[in-house]
Amino acid sequence: MNVLVLVGSLRAGSTNRLLADAAVAHLPAGVDATVFERLAELPHYSEELDHDDVLPQVARDLREAVADADAVLLVTPEYNGSLPSAVKNAVDWASRPRGAASIAGKPAAVVGASGSPNAAKWAREDGVKVLRVAGAVVIEDTFGIGSSFQAFEDGRLTDAALDAELRTLVARLAGEVTTASSAA
Numbered sequence: 446m447n448v449l450v451l452v453g454s455l456r457a458g459s460t461n462r463l464l465a466d467a468a469v470a471h472l473p474a475g476v477d478a479t480v481f482e483r484l485a486e487l488p489h490y491s492e493e494l495d496h497d498d499v500l501p502q503v504a505r506d507l508r509e510a511v512a513d514a515d516a517v518l519l520v521t522p523e524y525n526g527s528l529p530s531a532v533k534n535a536v537d538w539a540s541r542p543r544g545a546a547s548i549a550g551k552p553a554a555v556v557g558a559s560g561s562p563n564a565a566k567w568a569r570e571d572g573v574k575v576l577r578v579a580g581a582v583v584i585e586d587t588f589g590i591g592s593s594f595q596a597f598e599d600g601r602l603t604d605a606a607l608d609a610e611l612r613t614l615v616a617r618l619a620g621e622v623t624t625a626s627s628a629a
């Protein structure tokens with residue numbers, strides 16, 4: 446089983462990347478994770494580009510990565526009260542072609558970290574919404590880290606209660622994977 450991780454911050458030293466690593470560390474044995482490392486290369490979605498003969502290779506690769514994954518974990522900062530465009534753009538690409546979208550029916554969960562105490566709440570809410578509209582089967586509960594620049598030490602969440610909360614959500618996502626694959 447494989448979880449595809451989409452990290453909405455493109456910068457080196459991202460606290461969301463640390464959060465992604467912390468989440469992946471909680472995946473049960475037998476569930477692997479792959480971070481899609483090329484969100485920065487994705488062109489802005491355009492229906493003109495969305496034809497077999499001109500489809501950018503990176504968009505094709507993203508769709509394949511989503512299709513091959515058993516679940517998607519979206520890890521997002523909050524930019525101006527919502528998702529960063531990199532995340533929304535990736536979901537837009539994965540939501541097409543209509544009727545054959547790779548994201549359709551995919552179990553998904555959303556976590557986020559922000560520098561403010563808001564813990565990327567609005568971005569997480571929007572992440573759940575856009576994934577649901579795109580056709581994913583999204584866990585409504587999300588996990589957030591506020592004041593994220595102080596939240597990690599040696600790559601780990603310092604607050605044990607928060608780390609346990611993260612573990613619970615990740616276990617739920619893995620449970621959705623198991624449920625979805627046993628129903629298939």
Ligand SMILES: Cc1cc2nc3c(=O)[nH]c(=O)nc-3n(C[C@H](O)[C@H](O)[C@H](O)COP(=O)(O)O)c2cc1C
Pocket residue numbers: 454455456458459460461462522523524525526527558559560561562563564565593
């Ligand atoms: C363009 C931009 C907009 C931002 N808007 C918000 C915001 O609305 N709410 C918030 O809590 N933080 C906001 N921030 C601060 C981010 O939470 C902070 O940069 C965070 O560390 C980004 O995650 P990263 O460490 O993974 O890069 C914004 C940052 C940028 C660059």
